[in-house]
Amino acid sequence: MTYIITVDPGISGTGIATWAPDRLAPVYTKSIIIPEPREDWVERMRLMSEEFYQTLKAQQESISKVYIEYPKLMQTASGMASAQRGDVFKLMCFVGVLAAQCWRYNTEFIPLPVNDWKGVLPKGVVAQRVAARLKCSARAYPNHVMDAVGMGLYLKGEFDGSGITRPAR
Helix, strand or coil, X not given: CCEEEEEXXXXXXXXXXXXXXXXXXXXXXXXXXXXXXXXXXXXXXXXXXXHHHHHHHHHHHHEEEEEEEECCCCCCHHHHHHHHHCHHHHHHHHHHHHHHHHHHCCCEEEEEEHHHHCCCCCHHHHHHXXXXXXXXXXXXXXXXXXXXXXXXXXXXXXCCCCCCCCCCC
């Protein structure tokens, strides 16, 4: 059986979900959190990338594709503040590092733009929709893992996309 992986990258934590084609819920999830936010961001990326590499290595024989959320500079107050801090650019750099880990194992990397699967839905709304579809608690998965699960449901055609607002391009 071949599986896909969905990844919600973050500059302080990353969520991973592994999906079987015949199951609605993920068969494996992992939260990679670097607890010291004051650690140099490059070092945080290195540590999270290494954990991602180990996860990929452990499942490599059965993984066909890895979908990684691709960030977008949002024209919102929080999006602009994030850009001013450089967070969006750090995140894009990290997506590149994760893609390189996929290529290292000859695994297909597919960027999944955030606008395609959730638009500007807040994490709380994503958690509620995931919980409703999987009949679980909205706290069943840690922060970034919840978005990775939402991405997987979207790819399976099972994510409630009603009310999604997509920012202007």
